[in-house]
Amino acid sequence: MQTKTEIIAVGSELLLGQIANTNAQFLSQQLAELGVNVYHHTVVGDNHKRLEETIRIAEERANIIIFTGGLGPTKDDLTKETLAKVLGTELVTDQDAMTYIEEYYKRSKRTMSENNKKQALVLKGAQVLKNEYGMAPGMVLKKNERIYMMFPGPPSELQPMFLNHGKPYIMDALGEQDKIISRVLRFFGIGESQLETDIEDLIEGQTNPTIAPYAGDGEVTLRLTAKHAEETTAIQLLNGLEEKVKERAGAYLYGYEDTSIMQELVKVLLDQKLTISAAESLTGGLFSEQMTACKGTSSVLLGGIVCYSTEIKEKLVKVRPETLENEGAVSDQCARELAENIRMITGSDIGIGFTGEAGPVAMEDKPVGTVYIGIAINGKETKTYLLNLAGNRDGIRKRTVKYGCYYLLQLLKSKS
Structure with a gap:
């Protein structure tokens, strides 16, 4: 069966921007693993006429139509009523669903309203999908010759x-x-465009297994998916592709799933x-x-100091006045002294220090996004790292923390 799928999200709250359409993202990812082609995402409000028009358009271009939302008890929940009209069928009561709803209200000692x-x-003749949540x-x-699928709107129920x-x-x-076996590889310290460039031939030549890159929060992930009648063979296919990816970008791979x-x-x-302590300014x-x-953090993190002001850096973390002045x-x-001094103050094996300009306005003569990270490991030479990050205040702070983790992981892995 050659699949052409359309996902129709029903709900005015989606059009108003009150919630994000995460259901379409989830469904597309899941369908991609099955080799099901999703050609269109459509969002329509709680309006009977517009939803009917949307369904008829979808029928012209898809043989699998998936609906999310509009299955609830209120008047603006119109999905199944509208689809029943389009298909020329009727709605009937599913007794198992009714019993489940009635028992739910009995258990919660609440009165069930008629709606x-x-x-x-x-829909008469439909296979009913139980809602466990x-x-x-x-x-x-x-x-x-089409498949119509309807799911509730809340992601906790739909997924x-x-x-x-x-x-x-x-x-x-x-x-x-x-x-169908999937594996997610997580990378940090390399941009999506660079990673795709490094494995461009693998992406262009993909058949089985397949590669799907995703970017977000300063990280890049690759979802590798293999199909085979034998699970062990599918895993072997994944292992072979992963090794090829690691040959190109293994230095940036930090974890899975x-x-x-x-x-x-x-x-x-x-x-x-090992134990660690932190002196944090911009973070x-x-x-x-x-x-x-x-x-397991209680065995790892001894403590830390939020040293946002210059005075606290000097008084509590013992950064030298001449460093701050000059x-x-x-x-x-300053990053070096933050890391070294917090380690000595707490008696930890590792000290890490963060300082920089997160914005929106620079307080010193450094541009927004200038970040210094210091890492002091007992018995090792202190390392410092300079970053020039773009983005808003929140994004700079979050990526600074991730870079701190990344640099420290690199040091610890090389140590072992």
């Missing part, structure tokens, strides 16, 4: 419903017998039984905050 019964209505069930109906019921349905409809660069740093610190405690969100708070020497 909640609407959520149990389904909400009340409105999803639906799949095959008619006129498990699609993974548990929608995805297997599509695989069965396509006659998909192959095992849903990890973060901070989580990877904590793992290495735990493995090497304002962000490094320590992110580290304490990771498991070099400035935003300087290589």
Whole structure:
């Protein structure tokens, strides 16, 4: 079956910019793994006439039409009613869904309003998809050589419903017998354009496995996906492609799947039984905050000082007055002393210092985005790093923390 898919997101709140259309992103990523071609994303408000027009347009250009949203109990939830009209079918009550809704209200000791019964209505002849995390069930109906799929709008309901019921349905409809295995590779310190350039021939020549690059938050990820009837063979295909990628950009690979660069740093610190402390100026405690969100941090992070003002740098972190006067708070020497002194003050194995101009206005004679990171490891020469970052204040601070993790990981890996 040659697939041409359209995803229709229903909800005026999407058009008003009140929420982001993350459902379309999620579905496109999942469908790409199945080799299903998504040709159009459409967003339409809670309006019966416009939704009907949208459905008829989609029918002209797609044979799989996926709806998100508009399955709830209120009057502006119009998806299944409108689709029923377009298809010339009727809505009937699904007794399992109705029982589930009634029992939910009994358990919560709440009175069920009459309009909640609407959520149990389904298209006649449709396969009903159970909603394990909400009340409105999803639906799949095959008619006129097309597949119509309906999912609730909340991502917490849509995602498990699609993974548990929608995805297997599509695989069965396509006659998909192959095992589909994906692996996410995470990179930092290299831009998306440079990474794509380094592996351009692999991307252009991809068949099986495939490569899908994504960029965000200063990082780049590659999703590698392989298909084969035998899972072990699919894994071997992934391993072979990963090795080719690592030959080109392995120096920037820091982890896999849903990890973060901070989580990877904590793992290495735990493995090497090292402690760390931080002196943070422009990051304002962000490094320590992110580290304490990771498991095992109590064995790693001894403490830190948010030394935002020049006075605190001097009084608490013992940065020399002559450094602040002659070099400035935003300087290589200041970052060096922050790292060395916080290590000595706390007795940690590693000290890390952050100083710089996050903006929006520079306080010294350095341009916004100028950042210095100092790393002092016991028994090793202190390292300092200069960054010139673009973007807004929040982005500069977040990327500064990630660069601190990245540089420290490089030092610790070379040490081992």
